[in-house]
Amino acid sequence: MDIHGSTWPRVLLAFALAAALPGRALTAPATSEHRVPPGEVSALPSYVQRVAPSIVALKVRNAEGAPSSLRLGARRSGSGIIFDARGYVLTVSYLLLDAVAIEAHGLEGRTVGARLVGLDLDAGLGVVKLEGPGPWPAATLGRSEEAVTGMRTGTVGIDDDGDLVHVVGKLEAIRRFSAYWEYMLDRAFVISPASPQWGGSAVVNERGEVVGVASLRLGEPPYENLAIPIEKFVAGKDELIGAGRIVSRPPRPWLGLYTVEAHGGLLVSEVSPLGPAARAGVVRGDRALVPARGRPDRRGGAA
Numbered sequence: 001m002d003i004h005g006s007t008w009p010r011v012l013l014a015f016a017l018a019a020a021l022p023g024r025a026l027t028a029p030a031t032s033e034h035r036v037p038p039g040e041v042s043a044l045p046s047y048v049q050r051v052a053p054s055i056v057a058l059k060v061r062n063a064e065g066a067p068s069s070l071r072l073g074a075r076r077s078g079s080g081i082i083f084d085a086r087g088y089v090l091t092v093s094y095l096l097l098d099a100v101a102i103e104a105h106g107l108e109g110r111t112v113g114a115r116l117v118g119l120d121l122d123a124g125l126g127v128v129k130l131e132g133p134g135p136w137p138a139a140t141l142g143r144s145e146e147a148v149t150g151m152r153t154g155t156v157g158i159d160d161d162g163d164l165v166h167v168v169g170k171l172e173a174i175r176r177f178s179a180y181w182e183y184m185l186d187r188a189f190v191i192s193p194a195s196p197q198w199g200g201s202a203v204v205n206e207r208g209e210v211v212g213v214a215s216l217r218l219g220e221p222p223y224e225n226l227a228i229p230i231e232k233f234v235a236g237k238d239e240l241i242g243a244g245r246i247v248s249r250p251p252r253p254w255l256g257l258y259t260v261e262a263h264g265g266l267l268v269s270e271v272s273p274l275g276p277a278a279r280a281g282v283v284r285g286d287r288a289l290v291p292a293r294g295r296p297d298r299r300g301g302a303a
Contacts, residue, residue, distance in 0.1 A: 048204075050204075050207075051154075052156065057160070058200065060095050081200070084136075086135070087131075089114065090125060092228075095200060102114040123228055124183045143209075147171055152205070153212075155214050157198070157214070166195075169191050171189055173190040174188070175188060190225070191214065191225040194222070214227045255277045256271060256278055258270035259288075268286040
């Protein structure tokens with residue numbers, strides 16, 4: 001799938017409709033998807049066994065009426081990856097926007113509360129902290145900078161029933177990706193086939209090291225997953241834990257416009273009620289001409 005082509009609106013539609021309930025996606029081909037009850041973890045491939053203890057299911061209650069809840073729903077679920085023995089968990093940011101309460105469920109059936117620690121909307125990632133004493137089983141973070149197209153991958157998450165879901169796949173492409181109110185990635189992974197449990201699942205290499213975080217489902221059947229390379233997290237993880245955001249990164253201008261390219265300009269497809277554009281009177285359906293030099297390099301997105 002080419003995100004610069006005419007299929008881009010379908011990516012936005014798939015994200016807007018499906019991100020609220022990542023655990024209830026259409027399944028990938030039966031030959032590549034495996035659901036394993038908690039008691040059978042030892043039967044898993046070695047790379048899955050290495051990361052499985054650090055995978056948790058996250059159930060999030062979000063503020064009713066908040067902008068993200070109007071789009072994604074006020075009840076969201078997905079997976080998370082314990083990356084620090086103190087109980088810090090990495091997941092996708094859209095699960096956590098406007099979060100009011102967070103629960104984490106492990107493979108062994110344990111349920112604990114969690115609190116929001118930080119969000120990095122540019123990367124599409126977020127961090128929560130598990131309640132209760134540690135140490136917690138932490139995953140090994142790999143070097144996604146070394147990833148190459150064609151390499152074998154595993155996508156590992158937990159579904160709403162508490163079962164481990166893992167899909168054997170490969171890295172189909174490494175490309176730029178940007179979309180909606182988050183994701184400004186100069187490098188993103190496209191993983192095939194898609195996992196039915198994509199939101200926050202770990203993408204691991206054959207050594208069981210986390211090299212990415214599965215975030216979106218792209219295209220049409222048999223689907224692919226967009227994964228955020230772990231390099232986008234490692235560089236700023238201490239800032240996320242300490243300050244709740246990436247303080248060293250210059251703030252990104254934001255108008256609160258969601259646009260698509262049309263007839264040599266931009267068509268406003270949506271306006272955030274909290275953004276400057278709404279206060280200035282911009283409404284859905286407005287058009288803006290874009291000079292040739294300033295033409296966008298992607299089909300649609302947020303400004």
